[in-house]
Amino acid sequence: MRYSIVTLEILIPLVNNLLHFSEKVLSLCDHPALLDKSETHALYSSDAIERAWQILEKIPGRATGAYSHSQGVKGLRDEIAAGIAARDGFHASGDNIFLTDGASPAVHMMMQLLIRSEKDGILCPLPQYPLYSASIALHGGSFVPYFLDEEIGWGLEVDELKKQVDEARSKGITVRALVVINPGNPTGQVLAEENQKKIVEFCKNEGLVLLADEVYQENIYVEDKQFHSFKKIARSMGYTDDDLPLVSFQSVSKGYYGECGKRGGYMEVTGFNADVREQIYKVASVNLCSNISGQILSSLIMNPPKVGDESYESFMVERDGIISSLARRAKALEEAFNSLEGITCNKAEGAMYLFPRLHLPQKAIGAAQAAGAAPDAYYALRLLQATGIVVVPGSGFGQAPGTYHFRCTILPQEDKIPAIISRFKEFHEKFMDEFRDVSRDEAPTGTTIESGGD
Amino acid sequence: MRYSIVTLEILIPLVNNLLHFSEKVLSLCDHPALLDKSETHALYSSDAIERAWQILEKIPGRATGAYSHSQGVKGLRDEIAAGIAARDGFHASGDNIFLTDGASPAVHMMMQLLIRSEKDGILCPLPQYPLYSASIALHGGSFVPYFLDEEIGWGLEVDELKKQVDEARSKGITVRALVVINPGNPTGQVLAEENQKKIVEFCKNEGLVLLADEVYQENIYVEDKQFHSFKKIARSMGYTDDDLPLVSFQSVSKGYYGECGKRGGYMEVTGFNADVREQIYKVASVNLCSNISGQILSSLIMNPPKVGDESYESFMVERDGIISSLARRAKALEEAFNSLEGITCNKAEGAMYLFPRLHLPQKAIGAAQAAGAAPDAYYALRLLQATGIVVVPGSGFGQAPGTYHFRCTILPQEDKIPAIISRFKEFHEKFMDEFRDVSRDEAPTGTTIESGGD
Numbered sequence: 089m090r091y092s093i094v095t096l097e098i099l100i101p102l103v104n105n106l107l108h109f110s111e112k113v114l115s116l117c118d119h120p121a122l123l124d125k126s127e128t129h130a131l132y133s134s135d136a137i138e139r140a141w142q143i144l145e146k147i148p149g150r151a152t153g154a155y156s157h158s159q160g161v162k163g164l165r166d167e168i169a170a171g172i173a174a175r176d177g178f179h180a181s182g183d184n185i186f187l188t189d190g191a192s193p194a195v196h197m198m199m200q201l202l203i204r205s206e207k208d209g210i211l212c213p214l215p216q217y218p219l220y221s222a223s224i225a226l227h228g229g230s231f232v233p234y235f236l237d238e239e240i241g242w243g244l245e246v247d248e249l250k251k252q253v254d255e256a257r258s259k260g261i262t263v264r265a266l267v268v269i270n271p272g273n274p275t276g277q278v279l280a281e282e283n284q285k286k287i288v289e290f291c292k293n294e295g296l297v298l299l300a301d302e303v304y305q306e307n308i309y310v311e312d313k314q315f316h317s318f319k320k321i322a323r324s325m326g327y328t329d330d331d332l333p334l335v336s337f338q339s340v341s342k343g344y345y346g347e348c349g350k351r352g353g354y355m356e357v358t359g360f361n362a363d364v365r366e367q368i369y370k371v372a373s374v375n376l377c378s379n380i381s382g383q384i385l386s387s388l389i390m391n392p393p394k395v396g397d398e399s400y401e402s403f404m405v406e407r408d409g410i411i412s413s414l415a416r417r418a419k420a421l422e423e424a425f426n427s428l429e430g431i432t433c434n435k436a437e438g439a440m441y442l443f444p445r446l447h448l449p450q451k452a453i454g455a456a457q458a459a460g461a462a463p464d465a466y467y468a469l470r471l472l473q474a475t476g477i478v479v480v481p482g483s484g485f486g487q488a489p490g491t492y493h494f495r496c497t498i499l500p501q502e503d504k505i506p507a508i509i510s511r512f513k514e515f516h517e518k519f520m521d522e523f524r525d526v527s528r529d530e531a532p533t534g535t536t537i538e539s540g541g542d
Numbered sequence: 543m544r545y546s547i548v549t550l551e552i553l554i555p556l557v558n559n560l561l562h563f564s565e566k567v568l569s570l571c572d573h574p575a576l577l578d579k580s581e582t583h584a585l586y587s588s589d590a591i592e593r594a595w596q597i598l599e600k601i602p603g604r605a606t607g608a609y610s611h612s613q614g615v616k617g618l619r620d621e622i623a624a625g626i627a628a629r630d631g632f633h634a635s636g637d638n639i640f641l642t643d644g645a646s647p648a649v650h651m652m653m654q655l656l657i658r659s660e661k662d663g664i665l666c667p668l669p670q671y672p673l674y675s676a677s678i679a680l681h682g683g684s685f686v687p688y689f690l691d692e693e694i695g696w697g698l699e700v701d702e703l704k705k706q707v708d709e710a711r712s713k714g715i716t717v718r719a720l721v722v723i724n725p726g727n728p729t730g731q732v733l734a735e736e737n738q739k740k741i742v743e744f745c746k747n748e749g750l751v752l753l754a755d756e757v758y759q760e761n762i763y764v765e766d767k768q769f770h771s772f773k774k775i776a777r778s779m780g781y782t783d784d785d786l787p788l789v790s791f792q793s794v795s796k797g798y799y800g801e802c803g804k805r806g807g808y809m810e811v812t813g814f815n816a817d818v819r820e821q822i823y824k825v826a827s828v829n830l831c832s833n834i835s836g837q838i839l840s841s842l843i844m845n846p847p848k849v850g851d852e853s854y855e856s857f858m859v860e861r862d863g864i865i866s867s868l869a870r871r872a873k874a875l876e877e878a879f880n881s882l883e884g885i886t887c888n889k890a891e892g893a894m895y896l897f898p899r900l901h902l903p904q905k906a907i908g909a910a911q912a913a914g915a916a917p918d919a920y921y922a923l924r925l926l927q928a929t930g931i932v933v934v935p936g937s938g939f940g941q942a943p944g945t946y947h948f949r950c951t952i953l954p955q956e957d958k959i960p961a962i963i964s965r966f967k968e969f970h971e972k973f974m975d976e977f978r979d980v981s982r983d984e985a986p987t988g989t990t991i992e993s994g995g996d
Contacts, residue, residue, distance in 0.1 A: 111572060111573045111575075112573055115569045115572040118565060118568040119565045119566055119568070119569035121562075121565075122569070127581060127584040127585050128585065131579060152803055153804060154803045155795075155802045155803055156803060189643045189805065189829070189832075190830065192830060196829070200680065219828070222828050223828070226654065226825075228682075341609075346607065348608060348830070349605070349606055349609055349834040350607060350833060350834065350835070351831075351832065351833035351834075371680075374680065375646045375647060375650070376644065376802070377805075378643075378805065379643060379803065379805035379833045379835065380805075381572075381833065381835045382833055
């Protein structure tokens with residue numbers, strides 16, 4: 089291979105390590121004896137030392153090595169709830185927080201509780217992050233897909249939800265919950281507030297649990313969109329804890345922090361009655377508790393340094409630097425894809441992904457079939473072989489029949505993006521030349537060559 | 543309540559924090575910028591700094607915040623395998639190690655893979671740590687109990703295994719695996735080598751997967767017993783990787799380290815064919831990876847400081863101090879229990895528990911029935927109310943019909959044990975006086991009053 093492998097897939101952390109403030113606090117909590125030593129002030133900022141003290145005070149016996157309550161350390165949950173309340177402008181309670189080893193175990197926990205048999209269905213977007221299909225399969229339920237509409241920027245239309253629910257019910261499936269990923273993975277869209285209201289209304293009317301994957305809440309790259317949690321939307325519509333069962337998933341793996349190796353996260357669980365809450369707690373307690381470092385980090389992302397803290401300015405510089413760099417990377421990749429023959433790409437409004445569509449020539453589709461591969465998998469493999477660039481075929485996420493895509497992250501270092509783009513372009517142009525259905529001379533000027541099934 | 547609550551249950555850590563060596567290494571790995579600063583040498587020992595360097599070198603990109611391989615960081619797995627090989631005297635491979643967030647998720651993973659329907663059964667000891675019954679229930683399988691023999695120090699008899707397997711098979715259950723907890727939880731026994739050989743032979747003959755819960759491997763308190771891993775036993779019998787599917791679970795939550803809040807652990811998986819291995823890996827990958835701090839700590843417990851390292855002597859003092867203190871606590875509690883009317887208690891050979899038997903007066907059993915509680919639960923509640931001491935009723939672990947027990951840990955601080963014992967004795971004597979079936983004067987001298995069903 090001529091190149092070293094560059095992954096446009098999420099195998100690399102967002103930054104090489106924690107933001108410096110979090111890094112220091114965790115380091116102190118791991119080795120609390122440091123807090124009593126004067127030399128420590130030479131190595132750690134005063135607010136990191138202060139925060140470590142505060143955190144240790146919240147942990148019974150100051151024992152970061154002990155099991156915690158199965159929902160997580162109460163003081164850390166309260167801190168997270170305060171962060172949620174500040175974000176949303178509505179009350180949140182630490183009693184509703186379940187700290188978990190990243191968002192994935194929280195999703196599994198809810199699937200385990202919701203799915204009784206293959207007659208129970210969970211509505212999930214297509215394309216979707218395959219955690220959902222995997223978890224539903226593992227727990228023996230039915231995956232009920234709804235399609236995001238690529239033509240309107242991967243919009244989530246309530247008519248489509250209704251159609252799919254009715255169809256599932258006609259097959260004897262009890263649809264129990266709706267999964268919404270906002271901002272979207274792998275599709276990168278940010279839902280509009282009006283759209284979210286309709287989704288809440290739909291769940292209320294249909295008696296569905298709303299499972300809101302909100303792990304990309306800090307990753308917004310466009311001026312005209314903002315993140316609104318589904319809980320905020322529901323409360324702003326006047327719905328209380330009695331009206332709508334709602335679970336919001338959050339993770340330390342995304343945002344500007346990107347600390348996926350720490351396995352921290354939480355779910356905020358509202359709108360369930362006491363009996364069901366008891367069952368959620370029982371399932372949480374089977375694995376005793378989530379790791380305490382992840383719990384601490386979850387509290388730090390929901391309560392970052394504030395104005396006046398020693399680390400505030402450097403924290404904001406790091407944070408804004410990362411988010412604005414991600415926005416520039418997203419824009420550069422999106423523009424590059426849209427400049428190419430046979431590729432169209434929606435705007436990356438949020439999350440960490442682009443999901444460009446490949447309008448593959450019929451000849452390429454034929455070559456893929458001959459090779460026994462899905463057309464987009466064939467394309468991705470050829471790309472990898474020619475350039476060392478890794479993308480994930482759309483067929484891994486699900487897509488409308490007859491369409492082909494790939495997911496690429498916006499995570500490579502910003503200074504490497506131009507070189508990646510030029511390698512990608514070179515490959516793509518050669519690929520299109522190799523498989524063009526008609527020769528350049530014969531093709532009408534300016535037309536895009538599209539694959540069948542559009 | 544007159545007393546503050548003292549738990550004889552495992553809600554408190556073994557030590558208040560990590561052993562100092564591990565604590566320092568983790569603190570440095572969390573904040574690697576420290577490694578470049580001269581002030582760091584005032585706060586951290588040279589071998590902790592050296593080890594942190596070595597660990598970071600094993601992690602691609604030195605990124606402790608990134609996802610790792612779904613089995614865990616390869617370099618750390620290799621280090622663990624070297625530790626296993628040194629322990630057993632037989633080859634171990636990092637490719638067979640799956641790092642997990644504590645041992646519990648590893649157990650769930652294996653149950654998920656082994657259980658296809660309620661017709662699949664898993665042989666588990668009674669009494670048993672209820673993780674197993676919970677996991678089998680969650681995954682929809684059948685719990686097939688075998689009874690440990692209290693009369694012979696909670697011995698595990700192959701005749702009993704055979705009897706239970708035959709009985710399960712006669713009911714149409716496919717028995718797929720045998721769970722052995724060694725040292726035992728909640729029973730504290732350490733299996734003899736000869737006994738282990740018979741168990742291996744039994745699994746081989748019956749075609750069972752051997753699931754060896756070996757998380758208490760460092761917790762041995764008697765001169766005449768040693769820990770032998772089941773893999774070592776199988777290899778010493780000449781069985782190779784082709785002969786016996788065997789999974790060994792290990793955790794950072796037990797041993798002399800007791801770092802349960804870190805959620806670190808691993809399973810060593812041997813004797814499965816490539817197809818099955820692939821499925822294990824697939825399930826592991828659904829949650830992406832285990833937390834990196836837990837992975838690092840797992841490598842540290844399997845590769846502690848060595849002779850010549852700066853921390854070696856202080857590490858050994860801490861380690862031996864903890865183990866010998868636990869042995870003294872176990873002995874003090876066991877002797878106290880055996881000194882009491884109506885309690886008999888096997889020796890705590892290992893693990894962290896005693897499981898004394900309550901020979902309750904008929905009148906106490908009647909009072910429990912009137913209160914709608916299991917007799918040992920009634921006893922434990924009365925104990926809690928009178929003294930603030932928490933123990934877990936034997937009915938939570940399963941026990942031979944008509945027998946009553948409770949589990950107590952040996953974890954309270956050593957200097958508190960005498961006071962706990964005297965409070966316990968005072969309660970117990972009053973309880974026996976309150977419920978004595980016949981008056982002291984009428985009872986034949988020296989008889990123990992036993993409950994029905996013996």
